[in-house]
Amino acid sequence: MNIAINACSPDSRQYLGQNVVLSGIHKAYGPTVALPNVSLNVERGQFCTLLGASGSGKTTLLKIIAGFEKPDAGTVKIAGRDVTHTPIADRNIGMVFQNYALFPHMSVFDNVSFPLRMRKVGSDEIKKRVNETLDLVSMTKLATRLPRELSGGQQQRAALARALVFTPDILLMDEPLGALDKNLRQTIQLQLKKLHHDLGLTIVFVTHDQEEAMHLSDHIVILDRGTIIQQGLPEDLYRKPSSEFVAGFLGECNFVSGGDRKTLGVRPDKVRLATHLAESDIRYEGRILMSTFSGLHWKVFIEYQDKTIVAYAPGDLSEAARTPGAALSWGFRRQDAMEFAAA
């Protein structure tokens, strides 16, 4: 399935989406503080992902933007307008729910036309806009189907169409790909990315899947216990994580003591084994636990002290360096190590 829309060149991009500014958001449920004090800017046309484990506050934050929850303190501004106390129906926000929340008794067409009917749009205009939007997600042929007659991927696209048809200022997505299998997920990720780029949408996306976050986002916000730990471009977060937590959360990372209350982190692809080690490298002695071949590289699991070190070694790795039980030297270049203050 291809999405055919007029692709705009980067300089002439028209942004459909607006910006979102959260400042000083505080939210507590009884004695439990979900969000102590969160401030966040989402630029126009940005694909911003809130990434965190369950209970990190990412969904609460999304609900506050949508208006399903009221913050105890702080303000929400969309396109410069303070909407903190605006009812949900007046916020002009598109939302795609975790299980899509399609109305089960309405056809795809009726689901997608619902927001337009609520806005009292004329019936000719409704027909035109619904068909355009269904075309955008390649669902035109399924317009008369009921949600239960659709596959998971089709439901996902119908939900997306329904959230886009009224040109919302921002699009909120709450783990929308969680229910799909891996292949379909990747296809939809691509479509979503393209749609985002072509329409200039502002998207706030919630997920606990770091890989998905890396694939999709311009901007990742890592949350832990209601606090933003770090935010920025995906590659910046990956290469220059500010803490051991971020390094471990975003991609795989091995940690060893660096002495002097410091911890060194190194990505598996930066780990060098046996003969690949250079004179100047930091070296350790370990024992091979297991090794698996993934096509691109060997994945070698090394027992070192009480830890399991993971290394991606080139495909031509010698057999001696991947036989379980054998002793193995491993290490890394000093400049490849990330240094953190020990927790």
Place this chain on the structure above:
Amino acid sequence: MSTAVPLMPAPTAVMRARRHSRNKMAVLAALPLIVFLLLFFIGPIASFLREAFYADDQLSLANFQHLVNTPIYRIVLVNTLTIAAAVTVACVVISYPLAYLMATVGPRVAQILFFAVLLPFWSSALVRTTAWIALLGKNGPLNALLTTVGVVDEPIAFLYNFTGVMIGMTHVLMPFVVLPLYAAFRGMDGALTQAAQSLGARSLSIFRHVVLPLTSPGVVAGAIIVFMNAVGYYITPSLMGGPAQRMVAELISDNITKELNWGLAAALASVLLLAVILSLWLFNRLFGLDKLISGTSDKGSTAVSAQRTPGGRLSVVAGICAAVFLILPIIVVVPMSFGTSEFPIFPPPEYGLRWYTNFLEDSKWVNALWSSLKVGLIVTVFATVLGTTAALGVEKMSSRRKTWLDAFFIVPMSVPAILTGVALFYLTAPWGAVSNSVAVVIGHTVLAAPYVYITIRAALRSLDTNLELAALGLGASWPTMFRLVMLPALLPSLIGGAVFAFVTSFDDVVMALFLTTVRNRTLPKLMYEGIAHDFDPTVISASCILIAATALILLGRLAFGNKKVSTK
């Protein structure tokens, strides 16, 4: 399995033989209840209704002509349908906010609300009617409040008119809508209303476009049950209505006890039965009778902690009012029972145990209580045995037979008690079975066995048949398997069914009116006489004793149910 290519003929033959013997066992297990219902339900009703088609020992339609030609009968028939329809509408309207409230509050508050719905539901219609009469009377607490506050100058006549019948019957029948509606609300994905809000819908639109279409099956199901019950109602309209609100059940009773006109009574009964059968047919067409068996399916939607819309907040207020409406008479009647005056007054000027003492010292009350307990326990045993064996048998049958037998076993609880009661009276009175309580035991078993059947059937449905096969495959014999695997799994439902059977018997008035005498009357019958003739305040203390018993049973069940959940 039968379409598989018979590569190995021997096992297939064995299997077929085994299935054959299994079917035989199944039929044998279901037979007792079938025979019982044929003898004491279908048979009596058929022979009673035959009277409708005879006049002066000749086959004729004279009785029906009489019904059509006499204005009073026409009026009563129209009245019956009007009242039943009005009550149905009232039940639906009041149930909506309450069900919404129950489905959207936290588990603790929901439990309190459940209690408020179930306590009146489980206490007898008579107790509730007593409470309303005490509450709404000319000198009752509500009128006292209204006149003191100065809302009205003269006490309002709530009782013995249309208002009285509406209040009483809506109160009695509302739970039949609230419970399926609650299930419908719970089954609805909470994100749907959020989605509608985010798409720009306001309270009214959300209700019209999302809530109403998605809950309407539950509501229609409940409404049909209410209508079916309401057309055959006897106690509440006869006690709370006036002459203008006479309904067909009361007329049937009058024709038998006062006019001694069996032909006309049977003709009226035929009309009533027709209305009930039409409702059942409609229910079956729309939902299938098995929906009555599956009961409330609680999918347990994600509890959505979202801001309520303005309409949602309004519904909460209305829902609280509905809950108060349900529980209020029961709450008010308790302090009234501790009054000492000749008339029920709220709040009582003086507290004492006068009417409780009266209850315990007057032999007629104690005898009636004793008689009720005795009948209730015997009925519980009979109904539980008949209902359980039938459910076990039907579970093993082909689905075609299942459908038919399910329908057959459900009908006795849908047919108005007055019909079954009168028909059994017609059959058993000549044997002298009325004066020795055999008749009332039979009648209550007809009413109660279907409840046990339904409870056990529902439990068997949810029981994993693989458990049974696994146990048999591991070498257990069928009786051992039943004892070690099925019985423990069925026990909660078995207890539930038995309690239901007991309560059904213990609460019944209508059958007792016809099937007992002054000597062996049950407590509800004595209470009915206590209200219908001249108001004896002992009735209120008797009601409170019944309420306390019901509340205990209910709390026990709630606690038991919780334990079940927590061990899961």
